[in-house]
């Protein structure tokens with residue numbers, strides 16, 4: 001139809017979707033579960049708890065997401081139910097997105113285990129075709145993380161998303177403009193993003209059953225019949241959705257706050273590295289304070305002059321916010337990461353595990369203690385003073401514990 005001439009075929013959008021995410025992460029950390037039918041469930045003690053995710057064996061036994069444990073166990077009596085570990089899923093999600101970000105700055109997470117990537121004019125740097133790039137990315141995630149992803153490749157987000165559902169697990173599906181009428185239009189309407197149960201029922205009443213049926217229905221009628229969603233579905237079905245993939249660095253900072261810098265000259269020597277990192281930490285901490293968040297995961301990433309990426313992160317048992325809390329950990333991580341000789345092209349610092357300030361227990365900052373210690377320095381009450389000193393010692397001990405070594409020591413005046 002003539003409207004298809006408005007399709008923008010020049011974009012290369014990927015939708016990457018982790019396969020059986022929760023269950024896969026659990027099996028990654030407990031490999032003994034891999035060869036047993038297992039599911040991640042709301043509350044394993046309660047047979048009314050529901051299935052949040054299942055592995056391939058459970059799937060083959062007929063277990064489906066969102067049914068109750070008792071329903072699932074009727075079909076699969078040996079089903080092993082485990083509680084979810086959301087912090088881990090978050091951690092792996094960040095790791096996976098950080099890999100995507102090595103290829104493009106336009107990485108837009110869509111839920112914890114899915115992301116859109118805009119690889120327009122970028123895939124050529126890595127592969128002979130967009131499909132080959134998707135294959136490379138799948139291999140990369142499989143080998144470095146141990147999880148599999150399905151990738152849809154198309155000219156907009158909606159069709160890339162639809163493509164990633166085509167073939168699972170660990171598969172690539174390409175939808176070109178010319179595939180729209182042959183591959184997409186015959187599909188049932190529920191394959192289209194945002195066609196939920198209610199919308200589907202309303203469309204079926206009108207005998208609109210396939211995506212092609214939506215495409216061929218008058219857009220104005222759909223808009224008046226379903227409202228804004230009708231208008232959108234018409235655009236989606238005709239391949240005309242054209243929204244941008246957001247830059248990861250500009251996303252809602254609820255999940256992580258990060259700052260990276262590519263240096264015009266490769267950095268060499270500890271002094272330059274310290275300077276580079278110091279500026280990044282300043283900005284991350286400023287944004288952390290500004291957004292009234294505290295963090296407990298800190299990650300440092302570096303890219304060498306030959307484009308190899310290395311990263312290391314640590315999860316603390318407390319939430320922190322201040323610079324003198326974040327800096328020693330960043331410094332420790334770079335000490336573990338950098339071999340002192342490789343020239344560095346890019347440095348990045350990211351904090352995550354964010355919580356609202358005041359809602360979790362945070363440890364006192366080193367500066368807080370030192371300044372309050374100074375304020376009582378003239379106090380003749382020695383015991384008060386030594387209590388402060390104990391606090392400082394405790395803090396140093398704790399920081400050293402967190403960093404796994406004796407990196408901080410008391411000065412001789414203390």
Ligand SMILES: [Mg+2]
Nearest residue numbers: 017018019113
């Ligand atoms: Mg998924």
